[in-house]
Amino acid sequence: MALELKNITKRVGAVTHIKETSLRLEPGHFNVLLGETGAGKTSLIKLMAGLDSVSDGQIFMDGLDVTRLSPQKRNIALVHQFFVNYPHWTVYDNIASPLRVAGMAKSEIQGRVEQAADILQLRPMLNRRPHELSGGQQQRTALARAIAKDSKAIFLDEPLANLDYKLREELRDQLPELFAGRGSVVVYATSEPEEALLLGGWTALMHDGRVTQFGPTARIFRNPVDLLSARVFSNPPINAAEIEKRGNVAYLDDQINWQLTGPAAELADGRYTVAVRPDYVTPTRPDENVVALSGQVQVTEISGSSSSAQFILNGNNWVSLAHGVHPYTIGEDHVFYLDPSKCFYFAPDGQRVA
Template identity: 40%
Template sequence: MADVLIQSVTKRYGTVEVVPSLNLEIPEGSFTVLVGPSGCGKSTLLRMIAGLETVSDGKIFIGGTDITHTAPSQRGVAMVFQSYALYPHMSVAENIGFGLRLAGMGKSEMEGRVREAADILQLGPLLDRKPKQLSGGQRQRVAIGRAIVRKPKVFLFDEPLSNLDAALRAQMRVELSELHERLGSTMVYVTHDQVEAMTMADQIVVLNKGHIEQVGAPMHLYNAPATPFVAGFIGSPKMNFLQGPKPWASAPQGALIGIRPEHITLSQTGGQWPATVRHVEHLGGETLVHLDSECVGSLTVKVTGDLSAQAGTTLHASPRPEMLHVFTDGQRVSA
C-alpha cells in the first residue's frame, strides 16, 4: 500500500479544461471516495491515477514515486470498473488469475493467490463456475478478486456497484468496507451516490466542475459543509435552503440559511413556520413530509415513524436553531 499525491494536475481535451489545476493527498491505507454529480471530473481524475488518461499538466506520485508518465501496468495499481468485464468462457478461477497468467507467473504461485483471494471474497465454492452461473454481486466479487491477486499498492474503483440492485448495493458496501479493513490497502473509489460515500469512506473528496469543494471525514462534511454545494450534496434528503427576505433574524443580511430535514420538528398546534402539506412519503421507519411555507418557501422534513397528514392540511415547522447553517459569499460562516 502507498499514498497518492496529486500536484497541480490539469486535464484538457483540446481547448476544453475539464479538470483545472487540482491538488489532493490520499493518505496511505485510507478509503478515499471521490463523489460528485455526473461530469464533475471524478472518473477522469481516477483514470489519470490509473494511467488510462494522460495528464495535461502537473504530477502524480504513488508512494513517493513520480508515475505521471509511467505505463499503467507499472504503476502498482489495480482498477475495478463499473462493468464486470469477465470472460464468459472462463471459470471464476481462470478469470481471477487471468492477469497473472498473462504476466507469466508460475502455476503454483498463481493458484495460491487465486485461492487466497477467493477465500477473502467467499468465492471458494464457486471457483469452477462460469460467469453466467453467478449473481451480479458474485460477478463483481470476481472482478475485485482479479484486482486483489495483483497485490497492488492502490486499488481504484470506478462506480463498481451502479449495476447492482438496491439490496445488493447495500450488501456490497458492507463487503467492500470489510475488505478494506482486512487488507489495509489504499483504496480510491468513485461514485455519484452520497450514501456510498458516507457509509464507506474515511475521507470524502467532493468535486464540482473539476474543482474540489471540500475534503474531510464523512461526518465532518455532514456537520460542517464548507459550501452550499457540499451542504446540498451530502445528506439524504438534501438540505433545505430557506427563502424569503430574512428567514432567520440573527443571520447576516443576504446570507443563505440551510437546515437539514432531520433537524426540523413538526407540530399541529404551533411553531416557527406555518406550512401547507404538499406530499407525504411513508418509508416505514421514517416519513418525509414536503411542505410549502410563506415564511421560508419549500421544505422537506424527516420525522421518525408514521405521520398522519393529508395534502392541503397545515402543520407548523420549527428548526433546531443550533443546527442552522449560514453561508455568505458561497462559504460557511457558522452553524
C-alpha cells in the same frame, strides 16, 4: 503508499472535466469520491489510474512521478460499475489473469487466487464461467481479481450500482474490511451520500470537476466548508434560504425570525444563506428552542421508518424528514419546526461563516 495529485486538470476540447484538483490519499484509508453523476468522479479515477492523461499537473505514487506512466506500470486495479470479466474464461482464470500477465509462478498464482476466492466466498464457483454466475458473483469475481493482484491502488467506480439492494448492503458492509490492512490506497466512487457515511473512512466531495472538500467522512458531514459541499453531502437535499441578519436576530421574512447564538451572532449585519438538513425541520415540536415554519405540502414520501415532506415557503422548496409515519395531506398547510442550533450560515460567495 500515498497517492498524490498536484493541481491536475483535464481538458477535452473546449470542455474542462477536472479543474486544478489537488488531493493526497493515504495508504490504508478507505477514500470515497462523492458527487452527482457528471461531477467528474470517473474522470478523476481514469486520471489516477492512467487510463487518461492529464492536461496539466502531476500525479505521484510513493513520491514517484507517475504522470506519464501506463496503467500497467502504475500497478493498480479497477473495478467498474459493469461486471467486467473475460467472457470465455473460468472464475479462476479471470482472477489469475493479471498475475499471469505479470509472469508470476504457477504455485504462487494458485495460492493468491484461492486466498482471494476464500475472502469473497467464490471457492465453489472457481470453475464456472462468468455467464453462469449471478450479478453479485460476477462483481465479486472482479473484486477478487483486484485483491489477488495486490496493487498499490485500487479504484472502485460505483461497483455496487448495478446490484440489487440486498447484495449491495452485504457487499458494502464487507468492502472496507476487505481492503483494510492491505496497505493500498482505496478509492471508491459513489453518487449516494448515504453510502459515503456507511463506508466511513475519508470522503472527497466533488462538484463540476472540482474537489470541494476532503476529510474524514463524519467530520466533513458535520462541518461543510461551503454551501456547495453541504449540498453535495446531503440526501434529501439540504434546505437553503436567504436570511437577513440584524443585531442578534436572523430574519427569514417579516414574521419568521430567530435569535442567533455563538459565532453566528458575531457576524456583521447583512444578507446570508442559511442551510439546515431536512432532519432538523420536523413536523413535531422537539423542544422550546424552535422556529415554526408553515407551508403548503407538495410531495410526501413515507418509508418504513421515516416520512419526508416537501413544502413551499416564500417560493422556496423546503424538505422535512422525520422518524415515524406522519400523516400529511398534499395541498394543505402544515407547520414544521426548524432547529436554529443546527443551522449553517454561508456568506453570499458560498463560504461557510458560522
